[in-house]
Amino acid sequence: xxxxxxxxxxxxxxxxxxxxxxxxxxxxxxxxxxxxxxxxxxxxxxxxxxxxxxxxxxxxxxxxxxxxxxxxxxxxxxxxxxxxxxxxxxxxxxxxxxxxxxxxxxxxxxxxxxxxxxxxxxxxxxxxxxxxxxxxxxxxxxxxxxxxxxxxxxxxxxxxxxxxxxxxxxxxxxxxxxxxxxxxxxxxxxxxxxxxxxxxxxxxxxxxxxxxxxxxxxxxxxxxxxxxxxxxxxxxxxxxxxxxxxxxxxxxxxxxxxxxxxxxxxxxxxxxxxxxxxxxxxxxxxxxxxxxxxxxxxxxxxxxxxxxxxxxxxxxxxxxxxxxxxxxxxxxxxxxxxxxxxxxxxxxxxxxxxxxxxxxxxxxxxxxxxxxxxxxxxxxxxxxxxxxxxxxxxxxxxxxxxxxxxxxxxxxxxxxxxxxxxxxxxxx
Numbered sequence: 001x002x003x004x005x006x007x008x009x010x011x012x013x014x015x016x017x018x019x020x021x022x023x024x025x026x027x028x029x030x031x032x033x034x035x036x037x038x039x040x041x042x043x044x045x046x047x048x049x050x051x052x053x054x055x056x057x058x059x060x061x062x063x064x065x066x067x068x069x070x071x072x073x074x075x076x077x078x079x080x081x082x083x084x085x086x087x088x089x090x091x092x093x094x095x096x097x098x099x100x101x102x103x104x105x106x107x108x109x110x111x112x113x114x115x116x117x118x119x120x121x122x123x124x125x126x127x128x129x130x131x132x133x134x135x136x137x138x139x140x141x142x143x144x145x146x147x148x149x150x151x152x153x154x155x156x157x158x159x160x161x162x163x164x165x166x167x168x169x170x171x172x173x174x175x176x177x178x179x180x181x182x183x184x185x186x187x188x189x190x191x192x193x194x195x196x197x198x199x200x201x202x203x204x205x206x207x208x209x210x211x212x213x214x215x216x217x218x219x220x221x222x223x224x225x226x227x228x229x230x231x232x233x234x235x236x237x238x239x240x241x242x243x244x245x246x247x248x249x250x251x252x253x254x255x256x257x258x259x260x261x262x263x264x265x266x267x268x269x270x271x272x273x274x275x276x277x278x279x280x281x282x283x284x285x286x287x288x289x290x291x292x293x294x295x296x297x298x299x300x301x302x303x304x305x306x307x308x309x310x311x312x313x314x315x316x317x318x319x320x321x322x323x324x325x326x327x328x329x330x331x332x333x334x335x336x337x338x339x340x341x342x343x344x345x346x347x348x349x350x351x352x353x354x355x356x357x358x359x360x361x362x363x364x365x366x367x368x369x370x371x372x373x374x375x376x377x378x379x380x381x382x383x384x385x386x387x388x389x390x391x392x393x394x395x396x397x398x399x400x401x402x403x404x405x406x407x408x409x410x411x412x413x414x415x416x417x418x419x420x421x422x423x424x425x426x427x428x
Contacts, residue, residue: 022130024122024418026411032118033410036062036102037110046401047110051103051145052171052178059102060182063117063142070124072140079155079192080144080182086124088137088425094200095139096421096428097384098123101146101376106170108147109403115391116205117142119414126418134425136200143376144182150342151175153376157383158193164339165189199384200428201351204377205417206388207405211396212369219364219412221390222355226371226378228308228344230315230337232301234261234322238331240287240295255285255294257329264321265301269314276305276314277372301335306344306370345378351387351424358419364412373398389416 039062040047040055049055063082067074072084085095100116120140127134143152148169154160165176165186176186208214213221238252262280269278282300301318303311319335326333352368359366369390377388391413394404 022126022132022418024119024126024411024414026407028125029118029122029410029414030407032121033110033114036114036118046107047104048106049102049104050106050170051148051151052169052173052181056103057181060142063102063121066121067124067140070121070128072124076183077155077192078179078185078188079152079160080179080184081152081156081192082142084124084140086127086134086138086140088134090135091137093136094198094428095137096134096201096203096424097139097141097199097380098203098205098417098421099141099143099376100204100206101143101152103145103147105147105399107401108399109397109401111207111393111403111405112209112398113146113206115207115405115410115413119205119410119417122414123418123421132422134422136425136428138421139199141376144184145169145175145178146376148175149339150374150376150379151179153379154342155189155192156194157379158190159379159382160189161339167338194383196383199380201348201424202377202380202384202386203351203417203420204375204380204386204388205413206375206390207393207398207403208390208396209373209393209398211393213367213390213392214394214396216367217365218367218392219409220355220359220366220416222352222359222366222368223347223371223377223388223390224352224368225306225344225346226375226381226388227304227306227373228311229302229304229342229374230311232315233336233338234258234299234301235334235336236261236297236299236326236331237334238293238295238329241293243291243293246293251293252295252330253293254297254331257325257331257333258283258285258297258299260325260329261322261333262299264325265318268317268321269303271317272310272314274305274310275370275372276303276310278303278314278318304372304374308343342374342378345381345386347377347381347387348385351385351420354423354427355387355389355416355420358423359416362412362415362419364416387420389413389420
């Protein structure tokens with residue numbers, strides 16, 4: 001056989017291999033995003049699906065039915081997570097796990113968490129269509145209540161304490177009551193925790209929730225690390241009195257002290273070098289009447305950074321300033337840490353590399369970057385080698401009805417997820 005014929009056969013063979021490379025169905029993926037958005041659809045065309053709401057419960061059942069139809073073994077664990085298992089060739093191997101969440105913040109968008117969850121469904125369907133059976137079992141996880149304190153993933157990491165179950169979200173249900181609504185069992189939460197050697201790898205696909213990828217025209221973000229975050233409830237106690245008869249210099253105005261505190265949070269956070277962020281996003285004043293001086297105010301405080309040490313330094317500076325403001329305002333101040341915190345998490349280097357190589361083979365551009373938002377992957381990194389894939393967010397908008405990621409970008413991320421899973425299946 002001539003060299004020319006051998007060369008032609010070689011290139012022809014390569015073309016067949018490339019042509020057979022499995023790829024996700026972009027239209028089907030986008031349609032699932034639209035289908036999921038129907039759960040909690042309002043008259044104004046926007047969707048509300050806070051964790052534990054009727055819409056969240058209904059969406060969870062829809063996901064479970066979809067997974068069952070894809071041939072997976074499906075169940076709800078004691079923390080309310082949806083777990084679907086696809087058998088591999090070797091049952092003795094640890095599973096490769098992947099997934100995200102479908103609950104949303106109040107007045108949120110259709111893409112945060114949902115893209116990763118629907119892409120995970122698409123990956124499973126593509127494997128079925130191409131009759132691909134991996135060596136490792138595959139496990140999809142749709143985490144419960146990510147937005148209200150990453151409850152499901154914290155339970156899997158063994159870090160969901162009793163005090164967290166008492167926190168009430170905007171539905172009026174406590175975390176414990178919500179988990180029971182989803183089909184979990186708070187009396188057996190500890191049984192959900194996984195050991196560090198139980199999962200071969202965990203992957204999460206998510207929208208960036210920032211504008212870096214779009215601004216730099218990059219297809220895929222490879223997450224290097226996820227910031228830690230800590231929350232506090234800050235209470236100011238003054239004295240409620242008549243707004244018309246109490247002189248300005250004789251007031252114990254809790255709201256005035258809180259306002260000074262909020263400005264101080266911004267100033268102090270900016271005074272440190274680095275990319276740390278501090279936020280007061282919630283405030284409640286009592287008794288809440290125009291003609292009464294507020295006697296009690298409760299605010300939130302959140303501090304984020306890739307370093308736990310930096311978070312502590314920023315917090316202590318804020319705490320010190322808060323006490324100074326309270327004393328000058330003749331009010332009392334109390335800082336109460338909330339059990340909804342997460343430590344910084346570094347993504348596993350070889351999984352970052354696998355994501356990069358998969359994207360490169362698909363002809364997609366990449367950028368290694370940190371995540372300024374918390375994710376389920378943050379807690380999963382405590383128990384398994386973990387990687388995270390970002391796709392662009394239009395205008396950097398997230399936690400908003402205007403949140404948007406194009407079908408093409410979603411498909412790019414889903415394809416990278418698919419091929420990273422296949423690559424890890426061969427290497428691990």
